[in-house]
Amino acid sequence: MSTDHYALGPPARALLADLEVSVPTVLQRARLPERLLADGTLELTPAEYHAFWRALAEELDDPVLPITIARKLSAEVFDPPLFAAFCSPSLLVAAERLARYKRLVGPMRMVISGPTIELVWPESEQPPDELGLVELLFWVALARIATRYDVRPVGLTAPVAVSGAVADQYTQYVGVPIACEPRWSLTFSAADAERPFLTANERMWDYFEPELRRRLADLDQGxxxxxxxxxxxxxxxxxxxxxxxxxxxxxxxxxxxxxxxxxxxxxxxxxxxxxxxxxxxxxxxxxxxxxxxxxxxxxxxxxxxxxxxxxxxxxxxxxxxxxxxxxx
Structure with missing residues (x-):
């Protein structure tokens, strides 16, 4: 996996099935090969990956698609980053782990500052609004599933302008309104960031981490x-x-x-x-x-x-x- 490509694989197929969306139609909209999701994991350039997300948003025509996707999040679909997060003892540890290995799945970085998670994309490759918000709401959904508690962030910023009923739905789901600012960030209270995950499984993490380290080493060593x-x-x-x-x-x-x-x-x-x-x-x-x-x-x-x-x-x-x- 190179740092300038995104990985798109089986979890994406599961997501599309959950959304009851026509895969060929989405791929046609994005002008991508129809066999895109037929064979394991595919590496996409940022332009291709963003085109996929824009096509998905157009096909579903859902004004709050990121919320819909967040509600579909489940521990049942095996995906290494998702699994690593669920195995963690808390949200803070999960964020630190994924920040370390995020380069394995795409050219986007995570910066962890206490209970704040910031997503950083290359300047020339800013994501579609839907993708950026999905990445942020992932953490809200993860915290709620793993703790079985209605975790609500204390702040969410994104370079996205929402208003009216759509803004109200985001506020209702997240717990706070989206502040239209240049940063893609999410801040939790210290208590929620350290709230124990009921899904924690350190033995499984110890089993998978060496492989993640190996892949990262391969990436670094070229x-x-x-x-x-x-x-x-x-x-x-x-x-x-x-x-x-x-x-x-x-x-x-x-x-x-x-x-x-x-x-x-x-x-x-x-x-x-x-x-x-x-x-x-x-x-x-x-x-x-x-x-x-x-x-x-x-x-x-x-x-x-x-x-x-x-x-x-x-x-x-x-x-x-x-x-x-x-x-x-």
Whole structure:
């Protein structure tokens, strides 16, 4: 996941189903491929992601769409950021955790100042009003679900002008009127920010956090996609799962995104798979006494014959000759 793209995946499909909206119609409005949500998680540029939200708002024609979506929020749909938030002991801890890992799902930052949560988008990529308000109301809904208490913020600011009945509905849902200011922010009382979450589960958080840290480290270090694919294949090949779909699932991206990233690095999945298998085969032949059948299994081949053909195509020799040459 790159920091200049948004991740859109299964939770979005669940949301659209809950809203009873026609997916093809929304995608057509946004001028995005109709297969957008058909294959795992897709990375969208800010322009594409914002177009998706504008199209959704136009299709539903709901003047308080952010409130409607907030009321649909549920812990039943598994989404890593949502799950991490629900596992937290309090709203304050949930905000701090999501602020740390927010870069994994899009180019928007969270700034936590005590009980205040501020959302910061790149200056040239300000979100549609609906998206910005959804991101803010998410925290109101989260606090209420996790504490089973009618948590009401003490302040909400957004560069959005609402009036009349629409403004009244936001005030009624949030508890305070929206103050039209440049900042996207939400402030809770100190008591509500530290109110215990009944959904807290530190054991589950301890289980998922290492993976989030790994993904963040990959992002920071600029690890190439080809290298990430090789790492995934080392785990998947012995299980016979060395397919593009399996690797994409391991990396939490769609197959199309995987193929696009590899193409940008002037390579492809089959090339990386072939090179990984050849490297592993040479390693096993020169450092172990495993038979060709055992090596074929570890490389994810259905039978020894397939491995023999592949190895001969790589090296022009049989595995036995290669092993003998290495020994000599």
């Amino acid at each position: 690890t190439s996609t080809a290298e990430l694919v090789r790492t995934a294949l080392l785990k998947l090949l012995p299980a016979g799962s060395g397919t593009a779909a399996a690797v994409a699932g391991e990396l939490a991206i769609s197959v199309r995104t995987l193929q696009r990233r590899l193409h940008e690095e002037s390579t492809g999945f089959q090339t990386v798979l072939r090179d990984t298998r050849e490297s592993l085969a040479r390693h096993y032949l020169t450092t172990s006494t495993m038979t060709a059948a055992e090596i074929a299994y570890l490389l994810g081949y259905d039978d020894t014959t397939s491995f023999y053909r592949a190895f001969h195509a790589w090296t022009g020799r049989t595995p036995e000759v290669a092993r003998q040459s290495a020994g000599e």
